[in-house]
Amino acid sequence: MIPEARLKQAKGLIDPAKRVLITTHIKPDGDACGSLAAMVYALRSAGKQVLPLVLTDVPDWYGSIIPGQTRFLGKDIDLRGLSAADYDLLILVDVNSLSQLTGLEDLVSSARQKTLVIDHHATSDGLGSVELVDTSAAATGMIVLELVRFARWPVTDQMAEALFVAIATDTGWFHYSNTDGRVLRACAELVDAGVSPARMYARLYQQFSYPRFMLMLRMLNSLRLHFDGRLALMSLARADFQRTKTSYNDTENLINEAYRISSVIVSCLLVEMEDGRIHCSLRSRSPNHASPSQTIDVSRIAATFGGGGHKNAAGVFLDGPMEMAIAKVLSMFEPYLNQQA
Known part of the structure; x- marks a missing residue:
């Protein structure tokens, strides 16, 4: 669990920001895609101008949860079109290591004083001025959900699906040893919000090309x-x-x-x-x-x-x-x- 004082710090960093750049690690998995998407939906509902940036291709089966206006580095945006000065806040989800941010190292390094990290990995370069890091959390999506609850942002259908994908994929659809009571309670909350586990499982695991x-x-x-x-x-x-x-x-x-x-x-x-x-x-x-x-x-x-x-x-x-x-x-x-x- 993230201490309430740390959640307050994160909220204090987010509230005054108008323009937000949010990204995740290269070769994004379900937790990365779901956590990024959930934060984008939450911040847009709070009236922020949010640019989701993905550094490498996203697997097709996660495409349905990726927010609109997402930009892909090297495809529809390049480094010349990115500057930390253009954003009030940088958010890194599911990553806290420069080696996992290929192509964005200089921008991240220059934005440390206005960076929020949300992550559950032990590997850390300390990239944030505020860091919501809990290595006991089964997924970064769990920490995003904590922040959503604390900030009292509404959980939309899209956000619930994104968070469910984040948590379910990083727990091996609840059969890994990191599946604990927190995971099941969180996912029960998301199911109550409208997520269909059967539909999500079919979309993610039964749609091989x-x-x-x-x-x-x-x-x-x-x-x-x-x-x-x-x-x-x-x-x-x-x-x-x-x-x-x-x-x-x-x-x-x-x-x-x-x-x-x-x-x-x-x-x-x-x-x-x-x-x-x-x-x-x-x-x-x-x-x-x-x-x-x-x-x-x-x-x-x-x-x-x-x-x-x-x-x-x-x-x-x-x-x-x-x-x-x-x-x-x-x-x-x-x-x-x-x-x-």
Whole structure:
């Protein structure tokens, strides 16, 4: 929970602002998209002029919650058209790290005295003059909802759907270990506000395009088990995206498919990027439904190589080629998984 004094500070930063720029991290997920959208709807209802800025493409399945007049960096707006001086307030949602704000580093650095951060990640560069950060929150959407309640902004249908997407996706549709009473009470409130969980689930998880489905098949065909079946390692090369006519966005949540194998407690997906680097996504869960304290903290492992994230979900960029990155991942987890043998 965010202390009331901190919420007052955030409200004090927002109230006098007329022009607000709001953005989130590169490769936005459901929490990033939902939290950004909810804040945009809230601030516009409060009479603010709000520019939502997205730094990289948004997956198609989140398109319905993205607010109107959203600008995409490098497509319909470039850095020459952006200046911190043009805005009274900058809001960063679901991010507090310059490494996740590619292309916007200079603007963010110059606007620190008028920046509000709303985030639940432990990785932090301290980018805000006021920061609403709660690492115990299951999603940044939970913190946005706290602010909405405190400010007494009306929860519209659009805002409720955006917040539900934020919370539901970051809890794995309520099956991750971060699903607690706060999460369920918050989502019950959003359902009472008009959200249909069945409709939202169908929109997010049952609308695969054929190309995306074929990409998933290629990923599954690459799956190899290591450390007596406890680590699942999958990979996708640039050629896989070219042959299926898909993009990096189409990989979201595919990493969790390996959890269908009962022995797997760590799932890794390595994706070859356009610049030759390998993006390694990491997920972990407790063995045999044991205590969450026995779960491998993948954020600590990722941080060792310049990455970050959460205990159960993290990511890091590794040098290519793919074979070298795979060897690196296996060496990263060997001390942890051999210890559990």
